[in-house]
Amino acid sequence: MPETPSGPRAPYMDVLDALMEEIKGKSPGDPISSESELCERHGVARMTVRRAIGIARERGLIETRWGKGSFVAPPVGSGAEGDDQADA
Numbered sequence: 001m002p003e004t005p006s007g008p009r010a011p012y013m014d015v016l017d018a019l020m021e022e023i024k025g026k027s028p029g030d031p032i033s034s035e036s037e038l039c040e041r042h043g044v045a046r047m048t049v050r051r052a053i054g055i056a057r058e059r060g061l062i063e064t065r066w067g068k069g070s071f072v073a074p075p076v077g078s079g080a081e082g083d084d085q086a087d088a
Contacts, residue, residue: 023062
């Protein structure tokens with residue numbers, strides 16, 4: 001495990017960094033790599049990948065649709081919710 005000034009770096013952080021880079025090159029609604037692809041690419045367990053995906057989801061960067069996969073989330077505040085308020 002690579003060393004950082006604060007100690008060893010957790011493997012999920014490397015996967016999360018890779019996800020962030022992948023997301024930068026995509027548009028909202030585009031799929032991200034599957035869990036199995038990320039496991040193979042980074043040589044980590046599925047739970048490690050799930051932790052990274054969970055953090056990205058909590059940060060509002062991706063959306064996960066059961067049975068479909070994970071997708072790049074639209075930017076916060078870009079939904080139609082605010083449009084309804086303008087008519088009031």
